[in-house]
Amino acid sequence: MSAVEDKHAEEIINMEEEKNISQDPISLEELDASDIDDEDGDLILEQKVTINNEVAMKRITEEFKLKDLPWIEIMSVTSSEPIELEDVHDDLKRELAFYQQALEAAKIGREKVKAAGVPFSRPDDFFAEMVKSDEHMEKIRQRLLDETAAVKASEDAKRQRELKKFGKKVQVEKLQERQKKKSEDMEKIKMLKRKRKGAEDFSTDDFDIELDGGNDDKSNKKGKRGLSNRDKKNSKYGFGGKKRYAKSNTAESSADVGGFNPQKNKAPFKGQAKRPGKAKRAANRGRK
Amino acid sequence: MASVYKSAKAQESEKKANGTVDKRINKQRVLLLSSRGITFRHRHLMNDLETILPHAKKDSKLDSKSHLHILNELAELSNCNNCIFFEVRKRQDLYMWISKTPNGPSAKLHVQNIHTMDELKLTGNSLKGSRHILSFDKNFDSAPHFQLLKEMFTQVYGVPKGSRRSKPFIDHVLSFSIVDNRIWFRNYQVVEKNAANTPGYTAKEKEDMTLVEIGPRFCMTVIRLFEGSFGGSTVFANPEFVSPNMIRAAHRREKATKYNSRLAAQSERKAKLKDAEGKESELSTRKVFA
Numbered sequence: 001m002s003a004v005e006d007k008h009a010e011e012i013i014n015m016e017e018e019k020n021i022s023q024d025p026i027s028l029e030e031l032d033a034s035d036i037d038d039e040d041g042d043l044i045l046e047q048k049v050t051i052n053n054e055v056a057m058k059r060i061t062e063e064f065k066l067k068d069l070p071w072i073e074i075m076s077v078t079s080s081e082p083i084e085l086e087d088v089h090d091d092l093k094r095e096l097a098f099y100q101q102a103l104e105a106a107k108i109g110r111e112k113v114k115a116a117g118v119p120f121s122r123p124d125d126f127f128a129e130m131v132k133s134d135e136h137m138e139k140i141r142q143r144l145l146d147e148t149a150a151v152k153a154s155e156d157a158k159r160q161r162e163l164k165k166f167g168k169k170v171q172v173e174k175l176q177e178r179q180k181k182k183s184e185d186m187e188k189i190k191m192l193k194r195k196r197k198g199a200e201d202f203s204t205d206d207f208d209i210e211l212d213g214g215n216d217d218k219s220n221k222k223g224k225r226g227l228s229n230r231d232k233k234n235s236k237y238g239f240g241g242k243k244r245y246a247k248s249n250t251a252e253s254s255a256d257v258g259g260f261n262p263q264k265n266k267a268p269f270k271g272q273a274k275r276p277g278k279a280k281r282a283a284n285r286g287r288k
Numbered sequence: 289m290a291s292v293y294k295s296a297k298a299q300e301s302e303k304k305a306n307g308t309v310d311k312r313i314n315k316q317r318v319l320l321l322s323s324r325g326i327t328f329r330h331r332h333l334m335n336d337l338e339t340i341l342p343h344a345k346k347d348s349k350l351d352s353k354s355h356l357h358i359l360n361e362l363a364e365l366s367n368c369n370n371c372i373f374f375e376v377r378k379r380q381d382l383y384m385w386i387s388k389t390p391n392g393p394s395a396k397l398h399v400q401n402i403h404t405m406d407e408l409k410l411t412g413n414s415l416k417g418s419r420h421i422l423s424f425d426k427n428f429d430s431a432p433h434f435q436l437l438k439e440m441f442t443q444v445y446g447v448p449k450g451s452r453r454s455k456p457f458i459d460h461v462l463s464f465s466i467v468d469n470r471i472w473f474r475n476y477q478v479v480e481k482n483a484a485n486t487p488g489y490t491a492k493e494k495e496d497m498t499l500v501e502i503g504p505r506f507c508m509t510v511i512r513l514f515e516g517s518f519g520g521s522t523v524f525a526n527p528e529f530v531s532p533n534m535i536r537a538a539h540r541r542e543k544a545t546k547y548n549s550r551l552a553a554q555s556e557r558k559a560k561l562k563d564a565e566g567k568e569s570e571l572s573t574r575k576v577f578a
Contacts, residue, residue, distance in 0.1 A: 051525040057432040060393050060515060060523065061439050066314060073314040073449050075421050075458070076442045082426035088468040102463040102476045103499055105423030110478075110497070113421075113458055121480050122415060122457040129416045131339050131502060132405065143408045 072116040077105035314448040319363045319389075321347040322374035330382050332404040334374055336504040339405075340462070340475065341445065342417035342453035344372070353377075356385070356518035363389040370444045371517075381532045384508065385518065386444055392516040395437060397471070397508040398529065405503040412477030412500035414460040419447040420475075421458060427466035433513055433524040434466065460502060469528055471508040476501050 066074060083097045113120045132140075236246070276284070320338055322330065326349065338346050345366050350359065353375060363371045373385040382402070387394035403410070422445060428438040441464055447454050463474045476499035483489045513524040568574065 050527045051522050052433070053523045054432045056515065056523045057436050057513065061432070061436045064388055064391075064393065064443075065439055066443065069314055074442055074446055075419065076424065076446060077421060078424045078428065079426045082430070083465050083467055085467055094467060094472075097467075098463055098465050098472060098474050099476070099499055101425060101465055102423045102461045102474060103497065105421055105463065106461045106476070106478050106497060106499065109421035109423075109458070109461070118458075119456055120458050121478075122418075122459050124484065126457070128455060130413050131416050132413045136406070137413060140408050140411050144411070 070116065071112055072118055075109060075113070077108050077112075079104055312448065312450045316343055316370055316443055316446070316448045316451075317366075317368040318344040318370040318372055318444055319347055319359070319366055319368035320344045320372050321359075321362075322349055323353050323376050324349050324351060325379050326374060326376045327379060329402055329404065330374055330376055332406060333382075333399075333402050333504050333506065336405045337372065339416055340420070341447060342455075343447055343451040359385075359387070360390045360517050372444060373518075378533075383511070386440055387517045388440065388443065389517045392514060392520055393436060393440070393523070394514045394517045394519075395440060396511045396514075398511055398532070399506050399508055400470075401505070401507040403503055403505045407503060410501050410503035410505075412460070412475075412479075412502035414477050414502055415455050415457060417453045418455045418457050418459050419449070419451075420460045420462045422446050423461050423463040425463075425465040428464070430466075433510065436513060436524075437471070437510065438464075461499065469509070469526075471510070473504070473506050473508065474501065475503055475505070 079101045083101060085094055085097060088094065110120050130137075275281075318341060320334060320341070322334055326334075334346075338344050345368060347362060347366065350362075350373070352358070356373070359371055359373055363369070369389060371385070371387045371389050373387070375383040375385060377383065382399040384397045384399050385394060386397065422442055424438055424441075428434045445462055459478050461476045461478060463472075463476065465472045465474070479485070479498045479500055481489055481496045481498070509529055510524070510526045511529050512522050512526070514520045515523050
């Protein structure tokens with residue numbers, strides 16, 4: 001106490017001396033606190049006042065402190081480690097530090113509360129008015145749902161964009177593959193024909209394989225033809241462009257004979273019919 | 289002597305039998321009010337504080353900003369021994385006064401970065417009026433002014449046991465931390481894991497507690513600490529505090545200098561061009577083709 005008063009007196013003496021010497025500009029160090037009417041910090045000061053009366057603060061704290069109270073009356077916990085952050089503006093780290101501080105306090109607090117014989121956790125069947133209303137909580141829930149939905153939608157859209165980017169490439173690759181397969185099949189058929197010409201005794205197993213390949217090719221062709229049909233129909237029935245005289249002959253069409261193929265209407269060549277064995281022929285004869 | 293002791297004891301037992309003994313040891317009541325010109329966000333923050341602190345009494349707006357000492361009388365009228373006063377300046381800057389009425393001390397703090405409980409990002413919830421655990425950063429013990437503030441916060445923000453509207457359970461934590469010489473306020477809900485809310489829960493789990501933020505959150509900068517309530521001599525003035533007015537003025541000045549420097553550059557350029565023209569000679573175009 002006395003130390004504080006001494007300091008105060010000294011300050012006042014200093015100030016008076018200063019006043020005697022000069023009026024302007026007054027260094028703010030010499031001003032008494034009550035002389036400065038800067039409660040909201042609005043005044044532009046040429047020098048910041050540094051008042052830090054530690055002795056007085058300790059005395060005041062001691063005076064108004066709550067003393068001799070059981071912990072449960074106050075329930076205050078001080079953390080074991082001070083928070084030190086390198087960057088204050090790093091929100092994530094800062095909030096994590098706060099969270100950890102609070103979590104530590106909650107854990108210590110729970111032990112102490114239980115030690116004091118006071119219930120800590122609220123039972124599930126205890127219903128009372130909450131800080132936030134049910135409507136508000138519903139809004140929060142809805143927002144969380146919306147957020148997850150939005151994230152999912154954006155991810156989907158992203159994937160679609162990626163697919164579209166590579167779709168063209170994939171298409172070209174597929175076409176090339178198909179072309180390759182077709183040429184391979186043709187090669188096989190050629191081989192087969194050559195074989196059949198060379199030696200008539202080919203095994204049935206071989207033939208089966210070829211047949212499979214043939215079937216595959218056929219199905220592929222079918223899909224392709226559908227597409228070309230569409231194109232033909234478009235050109236025929238109009239998909240833009242002039243429709244008159246589309247079916248009538250022109251000089252070019254009458255000169256063109258390439259489209260006619262008499263082979264087209266004939267049944268495809270299926271190979272020579274095999275002559276059955278003698279016993280079979282005899283049996284057949286009997287059936288007739 | 290023995291008879292005196294006996295009579296005293298008899299009195300005590302009588303009191304106990306009547307049930308007239310006031311069990312409350314820690315009596316704290318907080319007057320909560322604002323000045324005029326409060327914005328919606330500040331008002332919501334004040335309402336949040338009111339819901340958090342069951343021992344708070346909200347009062348109507350105070351008309352004056354200069355005669356704050358009348359707050360002491362107001363607090364006395366409503367039987368309060370603490371006061372939180374929201375002083376709003378220029379309809380944008382919020383200053384929070386925290387005071388132990390009627391004899392002090394008091395503190396003036398600048399409040400920034402306010403997020404209220406209405407925000408949908410803060411997903412926690414707690415009982416209205418349940419008591420909370422106060423959590424302080426260890427930094428509060430580092431300096432006398434922080435120690436003083438800590439004691440004030442424990443009395444003002446702590447809900448005393450058996451206070452009128454308080455509920456029996458403890459389901460949230462108020463945390464005060466010091467970072468960057470500011471005091472950061474957070475409010476967390478305590479969620480204890482149990483078989484009902486956690487699939488695959490075993491009682492042996494040690495980490496059985498998580499926190500969810502309820503709000504509000506804000507950040508306070510100390511401006512001054514006074515010995516008295518809403519007045520008296522200053523015991524601490526924060527040298528690092530820069531008033532928001534100064535910051536705004538600096539911004540404006542910066543803008544102004546930008547414009548001024550552009551004007552100066554323009555006039556300089558004009559002068560330079562004029563200089564580059566040179567003097568009229570005998571052979572200059574104007575003389576030759578006169």
